[in-house]
Amino acid sequence: MEQLRIADKNTPYWWEAAPVKPLPQQPLAKMVDVAIVGAGYAGLSAGLVLARQGRSVAAFDAMNPGEGASSRNGGITSGSIRPDYATITRRFGEDMAIAIEAEGKLAREFLYDFIRTEGLDCDFQLVGQFKGVIGFEQYEKTARGAEVLAKRLGIESYAVPYPEQRNYIDTDFYRGGMVRKDIGGLHPAKFHAELLRVALTAGLVVHSGTRVISIEKDGSGFHVATSAGTVQARQVLVCTDGYTDGAVPFLRRRLVPVRSRIIVTEELAPEVMARLMPKQMMLIEGRQLGFYFRPTPDGKRILLGGRDSSRAGDPDGPKLFLLKGLVNLFPELENVRLSHTWFGNVAMHRDMLPRIFEKDGVVYATGFCGSGVVWAPWVGTRAAHKLLGHNREASTAFDFRPPAAIPLYSGNPWFMPAVIQTYRVQDRIAFYRASR
Template sequence: MQREVSHVQEPHIADKNTPYWWEASPVMPLPRQPLAKKLDVAIIGAGYAGLSAGLALAREGRSVAAFDAMNPGEGASTRNGGITSGSIRPDYATITRRFGEEKAMAIEAEGKVAREFLYDFIKTEGLDCDFRLVGQFKGAFGYEQYEKMARGAETLAKKLGIESYAVPHAEQRNYIGTDFYRGGTVRMDIGGLHPAKFHAELLRVALASGLTVHSHTVVKAIERNGSGFRVATSAGTVDARQVLVCTNGYTDGAAPFLRRRLVPVRSRIIVTEELAPDVMARLMPKLMTITENRQLGFYYRPSPDGKRILLGGRDSSRVGDPAAPKLLLRKGLMNLFPELENVRLSHCWFGNVAMNRDMLPRIFEKDGVVYATGFCGSGVVWAPWIGMRAAHKLMGHGEQSRTAFDFRPPSAVPLYRGNPWFMPAIIQGYRIQDHIAFWRASR
């Protein structure tokens, strides 16, 4: 029986402010390892990208260590929604305008390959991470938006062979138990996994392959040292022939060139208490992952056991853990599913994603250092893929390192040195755009 509570009078909003994922797979420090004096490759960051790169390098016989300022995976790798979308923020037309049609099509095609790679990797390596290829429904606001999305789904099916199709409003409740949207689209190449379990399993196979991971080891500086690099850390200094930077939303002063190009943005997720089976069957009948076609759209999904709903979105706060962003997400959940008004929230937490001016993931090289970064909120697919491509780039494997995302660095953000003071205003601007679009769609 569900407990009836008033969310307005509940000052803490949710029972726990730590990620729901940590209940089954907590992040932990690793046993302290001796610091090697010399390495073939030093990797900065031990999230999905750093571990994937380290795994590939270690299996090729390289001496390689990854350094993480926190517990491995404590950042976005275990705080995300676990949706394998591999989405790209700019649409096809925008990418074509900026980089040309050839690059745009290559990026679209690589998304399909990257998802297939991830699914095969999980299966081949035997990673126990609750992965299910359940598909994704994307909600439309208004008939005009629905028509545009339907044409896009048709293009995906024809050009890339992706199972993708439109869902008219009359059939919407077969996919999601709400009338909030006016139809939408489905693509069946997207699924869900348990992100903390995925990271823990990736860490397991990487360590077994010979990667050394130093947790709670801050990288202070990366400097040229003859033909290689000297990496100064809180545990000492190591000489490395090559350096790979795989930080993203938690990039710090050790990578100042990257820090001026990545803007950390808070993303927040709420989780309901366990819901009755008939409620879950009514609200999420196909147990799909869900997203929306708006600038600050929500993303949501059932928990891997099918008993809860997780809902996430962007958070304009920058310090502390204020109540307003939590209440905004709860209001969004109520708008979608009014019958959940009195349902208690078990968890609410936030973490950083990283945006850049192109809004595209990237591999690039600067002064001999290789960077694999810029996942823009879709790191479940892109971080392992880009991390492995970067590793093969370091090893000189031409075909295995080939990717449409290996090109110039993203442009620096003017007047930015790591403090995203402007983000609340930008997010508010997106929110206004969404309100205007929603108003027009409802006329």
């Protein structure tokens, strides 16, 4: 039995069709208008806008472009915000809460229009999303949320009572849920590869395998020291997220890299896929440490992801935890093989809201908290317009103060096991209350 629980490959499933790879080495310019740190979704989106406006732009990535979260995520275009409406209202006021709620709709529409108008071949399908809930109390809250989305923003969303649940997912694990029709899925590595293609065509220069070592203010510009040499830049945009390192210590003290793990099954019979996921939707849960899962774009496999509590190496424990979660949902998959499993970093911070901010002249676009498929292109694009001085196009509710620094933290998330354990306890309490 145990031998069935080890994946064939410990690399992202997405790399089979769109492998990440280094770019041809480029000469380092002595001076550029804008230097961008990071060549993921945010950095490339910003670089595309800037290059099309005639700016000379160089993006630097310590790894292969897209090797981080941009090609390791689940490819769900949720644009979710972790704090709920009430929490955002309490912390930042109702005007901010309303603006953020509305901006999520704009950001998804922006992404879908961008894919269409640029002709990006990334397997995008607007299939909708089902959210499963635990217990009557959570169902009532979720149903009210669906009504708010429909009335306030015109988003097609509705509650799904338990007797109708199997129309969306063939499981008894949940007690109903909700559907949103404005969410879909894409192939994240193909999306990045296509974004890279159009950005390079526009004139963006991308230096892969080139680490930024330091950024120093120098008169009206910046000295950007890299592993390939130093470049002078009039402006600097930092678009690192879960892979932020010591080159930007101010940001590193504010972003916590959290491991996220994904497993993918072997190919399943067409009739099994049609029964387990009859509408081929994206799927999420209402738990603190909930899973997200979906059919692969070809409809032949199930991909399931969640938090990984490990901090070093590639242990089997987190893989088995996700497999157990998959089997809890679909008991008939008890003996299924895994074809792929991998992990990557997402960045969390104290506000849990995507962010644009400026510090000592450097602009930052970061803090996507696991929802970068939608938010990274949106925030990266707004940040580019901010650098260009296009106030209307740069307008966003996420342009405000930096996230607060985390006490006693400078890059080593020593406290994450305790945080994850707290979430697990909260989920157990929720299950207990739901079963009473």
